[in-house]
Amino acid sequence: MVNQSLPTYEGSAPTARDRRRIVDESGRDAVLFDMDSGETGKVSLWDQVDETWTSPFERSVAMEHYLAKVLYRCSGCKETSLYENDIERHLTQLKSSREAHVDAELQRNLGENGQMGVTCTGCGAPLSMRKNQGQRHLDKINDDYRAHAEEGSIDVLLMHRYTTSPSVSMPSQTVNTFVFEGKEPVVNQENRSDSDSPARRRRRNRRRSR
Amino acid sequence: MATGLSLSSTSNLTNGQRIFIASAKEAFEPAAPDPDLIEGERIPTGTKQWDISTYARLTDAQALTEGVDLSSVQQLATNTLQLTPAEHGILVTLSNRLIRRQGDSSVVTVAGRQIGSSLRRRQAKDVIALYDGFSKSVVGAGSAIDITHFRGSAAYLLTDNNSSFGPAPMPLHAALHIEQISDIINDLTDTSPRGTTTGFTDELLSRWWRGSDRLYGIPIFHSGNISRDSGDDAKGAIFASGALYMIVANDADVTEEDDNSLRAREYGIFQEWAEGERADPHGVEIFSDAATTV
Numbered sequence: 371m372v373n374q375s376l377p378t379y380e381g382s383a384p385t386a387r388d389r390r391r392i393v394d395e396s397g398r399d400a401v402l403f404d405m406d407s408g409e410t411g412k413v414s415l416w417d418q419v420d421e422t423w424t425s426p427f428e429r430s431v432a433m434e435h436y437l438a439k440v441l442y443r444c445s446g447c448k449e450t451s452l453y454e455n456d457i458e459r460h461l462t463q464l465k466s467s468r469e470a471h472v473d474a475e476l477q478r479n480l481g482e483n484g485q486m487g488v489t490c491t492g493c494g495a496p497l498s499m500r501k502n503q504g505q506r507h508l509d510k511i512n513d514d515y516r517a518h519a520e521e522g523s524i525d526v527l528l529m530h531r532y533t534t535s536p537s538v539s540m541p542s543q544t545v546n547t548f549v550f551e552g553k554e555p556v557v558n559q560e561n562r563s564d565s566d567s568p569a570r571r572r573r574r575n576r577r578r579s580r
Numbered sequence: 581m582a583t584g585l586s587l588s589s590t591s592n593l594t595n596g597q598r599i600f601i602a603s604a605k606e607a608f609e610p611a612a613p614d615p616d617l618i619e620g621e622r623i624p625t626g627t628k629q630w631d632i633s634t635y636a637r638l639t640d641a642q643a644l645t646e647g648v649d650l651s652s653v654q655q656l657a658t659n660t661l662q663l664t665p666a667e668h669g670i671l672v673t674l675s676n677r678l679i680r681r682q683g684d685s686s687v688v689t690v691a692g693r694q695i696g697s698s699l700r701r702r703q704a705k706d707v708i709a710l711y712d713g714f715s716k717s718v719v720g721a722g723s724a725i726d727i728t729h730f731r732g733s734a735a736y737l738l739t740d741n742n743s744s745f746g747p748a749p750m751p752l753h754a755a756l757h758i759e760q761i762s763d764i765i766n767d768l769t770d771t772s773p774r775g776t777t778t779g780f781t782d783e784l785l786s787r788w789w790r791g792s793d794r795l796y797g798i799p800i801f802h803s804g805n806i807s808r809d810s811g812d813d814a815k816g817a818i819f820a821s822g823a824l825y826m827i828v829a830n831d832a833d834v835t836e837e838d839d840n841s842l843r844a845r846e847y848g849i850f851q852e853w854a855e856g857e858r859a860d861p862h863g864v865e866i867f868s869d870a871a872t873t874v
Contacts, residue, residue: 451716
């Protein structure tokens with residue numbers, strides 16, 4: 371049986387002589403030494419996109435490879451890519467998706483097995499009634515667009531992904547700028563609600579068809 | 581003589597009662613599939629560094645006109661990853677008295693198993709660290725992964741985005757935190773959009789995700805050593821096996837050494853390896869919410 375409270379020695383890797391002294395001084399029967407020599411040569415980097423610390427990389431790899439890594443980033447959100455075209459496509463999709471969903475509604479429907487579901491009339495996506503998924507689908511499209519529209523102009527930035535610390539400022543370059551037209555399409559909140567009864571929606575559809 | 585009822589704890593009666601010591605259990609070691617999901621090579625003896633070069637593709641061949649010399653020639657170019665293996669290891673020093681008292685068959689076996697697991701865990705964590713390095717990242721902090729993210733990531737990887745590396749070759753693998761897998765299961769078992777409870781949906785409802793299960797043909801592995809950050813988000817990845825490389829210099833070297841003056845025995849396990857990213861465009865980081873569902 372191994373002692374549950376077996377202590378682990380933390381610190382720089384000790385020599386064999388030091389290990390013996392540490393065991394003697396600890397007064398324990400056993401001491402665990404983590405001898406991962408690689409750990410001492412490792413370094414965590416600050417991810418400027420995620421805004422989190424990375425797990426430790428080998429120091430040489432971190433310095434030569436990861437600190438040199440550059441990518442394109444949308445200044446309006448955290449969308450990144452290795453390719454400039456991807457960011458332009460992201461902005462185009464935001465606009466087109468918004469335009470497709472201006473009058474979008476959530477239509478209730480009945481599945482084969484009797485489960486209730488909703489379909490977005492903007493993109494035809496079948497969505498779940500659970501967790502208000504339909505409303506969240508529309509909200510996300512709306513919120514993403516609004517966040518970019520409020521910025522006015524969106525830059526495609528060429529930037530370093532990692533730094534050694536959050537306080538270290540790395541140079542970035544604006545490679546392109548897109549202007550989001552400030553005028554936002556107005557969304558009819560009633561139409562977006564999935565709480566409307568199917569009967570009311572059918573009446574509206576009949577009037578449209580005449 | 582004392583009078584009254586005799587209980588199990590009366591006077592010194594407990595001294596005659598036996599204690600049964602059950603065999604000790606060990607903390608369960610989480611699955612660490614990550615090193616097996618990437619390309620691995622063994623560096624030969626007498627070599628200190630492993631360089632892996634990837635030839636970029638040449639531009640498209642040109643349409644020619646008869647009698648007109650093709651004057652421009654294309655140059656071969658490579659991207660190189662250099663890996664220098666570093667030592668990793670763990671030691672446990674057991675006193676002879678502990679071994680004597682606990683019985684060699686118990687404590688030494690346990691120590692051996694534990695140091696083996698520890699080394700494997702270290703190796704898995706080194707690979708997991710590389711997931712964060714993929715430039716393409718999907719989902720984002722606080723948001724749950726769904727099958728659309730997964731499908732989109734697979735399509736991104738299979739797109740010919742980059743002449744230096746080309747599209748990611750199959751097979752693709754995914755290594756995710758179990759809460760990320762749980763979000764995928766949630767999406768797959770949500771019957772209302774598709775109106776069906778049969779097939780894979782039904783299977784997942786009656787069991788849990790298995791290592792052999794695939795989504796869009798991509799096996800998703802539960803990587804037990806992916807941790808959550810302070811915001812309850814986790815970083816997994818979908819990648820082609822050749823996106824990441826691990827070079828090992830030797831088999832795990834298990835050592836046992838007596839220290840007579842200390843009256844102790846030292847058990848160790850050591851291995852040299854290095855890991856690195858060969859093709860950034862062949863992987864997508866899955867950075868998503870991994871907060872507990874309950």
